[in-house]
Amino acid sequence: MTKRRSPWVTLAAILVYVFLYAPIVVLVIFSFNSSRTNVTFAGPITGFSAEFPDPRTSVVTASPCGPFHWFCTLAGNRELINAARNTLTIAFTSTLISTTIGTMAALALQRYQFPVKTFSEVSLYIPIVIPEIVMGIGILTLFGALFRFLNASLGLTGDGRLAMGIGTVILSHIAFSVPFVTLVVRARLQGFDKAVEEAAMDLYANEWRTFWRVTLPIIAPGVLSGGLLAFTLSLDDFVITFFTTGPGATTLPIYVYGLLRRITTPELNALSTLWIALVFVAVFITQRLERRAA
Amino acid sequence: MPEFAVELRDVSKRFPAPSGEIVNAVRNVSLQIRDGEFFSMLGPSGCGKTTSLRMIAGFELPTEGDIFIHDKPMGQTAPYQRPVNTVFQNYALFPHMTIGENVGFGLEMKGVDKAQRLTRVRQALEMVRLPGYEARRPRQMSGGQQQRVALARALVNHPEVLLLDEPLGALDLKLRKEMQLELKRLQREVGITFIYVTHDQEEALTMSDRIAVMSGGRVLQVGPAFEIYERPNCRFVADFIGESNFLEGTVREVQQRTATVELAGGLLAYAESDLALTNGQAVTVTVRPEKIGLRPYEGAQNVYPGRVEDIVYIGTDTHYTVLLAGDQRLRVREQNEDPYSRPLASPGDAVTIYFDRAAARVLLD
Ligand SMILES: Nc1ncnc2c1ncn2[C@@H]1O[C@H](COP(=O)(O)OP(=O)(O)O)[C@@H](O)[C@H]1O
Ligand SMILES: [Mg+2]
Numbered sequence: 001m002t003k004r005r006s007p008w009v010t011l012a013a014i015l016v017y018v019f020l021y022a023p024i025v026v027l028v029i030f031s032f033n034s035s036r037t038n039v040t041f042a043g044p045i046t047g048f049s050a051e052f053p054d055p056r057t058s059v060v061t062a063s064p065c066g067p068f069h070w071f072c073t074l075a076g077n078r079e080l081i082n083a084a085r086n087t088l089t090i091a092f093t094s095t096l097i098s099t100t101i102g103t104m105a106a107l108a109l110q111r112y113q114f115p116v117k118t119f120s121e122v123s124l125y126i127p128i129v130i131p132e133i134v135m136g137i138g139i140l141t142l143f144g145a146l147f148r149f150l151n152a153s154l155g156l157t158g159d160g161r162l163a164m165g166i167g168t169v170i171l172s173h174i175a176f177s178v179p180f181v182t183l184v185v186r187a188r189l190q191g192f193d194k195a196v197e198e199a200a201m202d203l204y205a206n207e208w209r210t211f212w213r214v215t216l217p218i219i220a221p222g223v224l225s226g227g228l229l230a231f232t233l234s235l236d237d238f239v240i241t242f243f244t245t246g247p248g249a250t251t252l253p254i255y256v257y258g259l260l261r262r263i264t265t266p267e268l269n270a271l272s273t274l275w276i277a278l279v280f281v282a283v284f285i286t287q288r289l290e291r292r293a294a
Numbered sequence: 295m296p297e298f299a300v301e302l303r304d305v306s307k308r309f310p311a312p313s314g315e316i317v318n319a320v321r322n323v324s325l326q327i328r329d330g331e332f333f334s335m336l337g338p339s340g341c342g343k344t345t346s347l348r349m350i351a352g353f354e355l356p357t358e359g360d361i362f363i364h365d366k367p368m369g370q371t372a373p374y375q376r377p378v379n380t381v382f383q384n385y386a387l388f389p390h391m392t393i394g395e396n397v398g399f400g401l402e403m404k405g406v407d408k409a410q411r412l413t414r415v416r417q418a419l420e421m422v423r424l425p426g427y428e429a430r431r432p433r434q435m436s437g438g439q440q441q442r443v444a445l446a447r448a449l450v451n452h453p454e455v456l457l458l459d460e461p462l463g464a465l466d467l468k469l470r471k472e473m474q475l476e477l478k479r480l481q482r483e484v485g486i487t488f489i490y491v492t493h494d495q496e497e498a499l500t501m502s503d504r505i506a507v508m509s510g511g512r513v514l515q516v517g518p519a520f521e522i523y524e525r526p527n528c529r530f531v532a533d534f535i536g537e538s539n540f541l542e543g544t545v546r547e548v549q550q551r552t553a554t555v556e557l558a559g560g561l562l563a564y565a566e567s568d569l570a571l572t573n574g575q576a577v578t579v580t581v582r583p584e585k586i587g588l589r590p591y592e593g594a595q596n597v598y599p600g601r602v603e604d605i606v607y608i609g610t611d612t613h614y615t616v617l618l619a620g621d622q623r624l625r626v627r628e629q630n631e632d633p634y635s636r637p638l639a640s641p642g643d644a645v646t647i648y649f650d651r652a653a654a655r656v657l658l659d
Contacts, residue, residue: 201374202448203447218389
């Protein structure tokens with residue numbers, strides 16, 4: 001039985017999509033802007049030239065990369081490349097570790113009864129609802145106090161001192177990702193039939209082999225979507241990173257924020273476009289995995 | 295060669311319930327299961343069958359007592375180190391593996407090389423009549439087929455004992471009957487000891503060499519089907535297996551193996567008994583409905599007048615409910631030998647019922 005859909009529903013749906021995607025579309029279009037100031041769209045760059053134009057040109061008409069001029073200048077920006085590398089290093093490392101910890105936590109909460117279970121469950125999910133800035137301040141205070149104490153008691157001086165940097169950013173990203181991974185993996189585990197693990201053990205597989213050959217393959221889609229969530233969270237985190245980063249550990253969001261305070265150029269839009277493309281790919285993969293698992 | 299495939303010595307299992315109290319799932323169970331036997335554990339839901347089986351498999355450890363497999367004490371031995379395999383109630387096939395990988399899993403874990411594994415998997419699938427299904431996935435198979443795969447996956451390892459937990463529970467009646475025969479055939483073919491858990495008495499009676507009837511975590515009686523049926527040792531067994539009449543009374547006289555029991559309304563029942571009874575002891579006399587007749591015959595020791603209360607025609611038989619003196623009711627089952635299935639009496643008719651001394655048994659509870 002099909003029901004006639006009211007035209008208002010269609011209209012509402014269209015409005016929602018416009019509302020959601022209009023900024024993104026504008027952002028992408030402006031990454032092809034020929035005007036450096038990027039206040040209005042002065043048309044795309046149409047010409048090709050052998051050399052890059054003077055970086056001070058206000059309206060770029062020709063470039064070796066044609067319309068993709070700003071993407072090319074992006075590739076030559078050392079600061080930015082550095083920030084991108086930091087971001088990816090942090091994202092990959094924290095994703096790997098938080099996915100492992102989160103999955104283990106989900107498995108433990110799923111199958112064992114222990115005295116502080118309710119407490120550990122609630123305390124695990126609290127970081128999700130706490131404002132990020134509170135978490136950021138908390139982590140900053142903790143690391144600050146800890147490093148002061150360690151530096152003093154171990155007598156560390158100069159460059160040998162413990163300080164904020166990529167390590168503290170990774171740790172803080174792990175901290176805020178674990179609850180999300182746990183949540184996603186637990187949802188997956190709801191339909192998990194414990195009997196298959198017993199069947200594996202019955203068929204001579206010890207705990208270790210049972211986990212790798214049976215448990216993990218079955219919950220893999222959940223672990224992967226948890227991991228992808230952690231990855232995207234880490235990629236675009238600003239607040240907590242802002243509090244825990246140090247010299248030489250600038251990430252893309254921090255870098256972009258810094259640029260914004262000076263001047264915005266289409267280069268920034270080009271960067272965002274690439275970023276959005278990456279996120280789209282990640283979301284697409286997640287969706288595919290979810291569908292395959294269902 | 296050890297005498298018993300599996301032995302349970304005074305095994306108990308207690309679980310802490312979430313509410314804080316203790317659940318006595320299995321209480322002081324002792325069982326001796328012979329080599330090559332088709333042994334069933336029969337009892338209503340919650341009586342501790344699964345828990346007993348899981349303790350043999352090693353998924354649970356006994357709170358008290360010991361389990362021996364071919365005389366080897368199992369102690370804390372992990373499931374993967376026990377020479378038994380299990381067929382789970384809902385099959386528990388590995389959803390991410392093909393049928394071939396499922397069946398070959400045990401052999402792979404044991405380190406059997408690939409060529410030999412493939413041969414044995416093929417043979418096992420042939421044995422359960424699923425030849426050539428190696429490449430399928432569990433979800434592409436019907437319930438009955440998955441059941442066979444689960445069987446093949448266990449049997450391919452040639453376990454010393456095969457444990458089956460209500461393996462046919464999820465199948466429809468027709469398929470269940472088919473699989474019952476199939477299981478029995480397989481068991482004879484491979485000669486492996488089967489320990490079969492079921493709450494279906496008919497299933498247990500048709501398939502088993504011996505049956506242990508369980509209730510409330512205890513084993514009440516162990517024996518072959520006919521013994522359980524014809525000589526139940528307590529009221530629960532008599533009631534749970536088939537249908538029984540129970541008449542309460544007091545022992546008046548015991549002579550050799552015959553007890554005279556005075557029932558309500560002054561009726562005297564003669565029943566066979568090996569029990570040490572004393573005069574004046576309160577007992578129950580049990581007799582199966584099909585062993586009571588409405589037709590007179592030579593030598594029936596128990597003969598009572600009564601009145602038909604109710605008649606139920608069920609095709610092969612007709613069931614009569616007969617009211618005796620002292621407000622006692624007996625169910626009587628007569629075979630419909632008459633081609634016109636004319637009942638022997640109508641409701642309200644006065645009748646006389648007859649049964650043998652040997653058909654009646656004395657129970658202490
Ligand atoms: N893991 C457990 N935790 C607590 N109680 C249990 C557990 N397993 C079984 N029980 C209890 O033990 C009793 C026997 O259960 P079970 O062996 O599954 O019975 P059956 O298989 O005969 O239906 C039931 O009362 C059940 O609730
Ligand atoms: Mg059970």
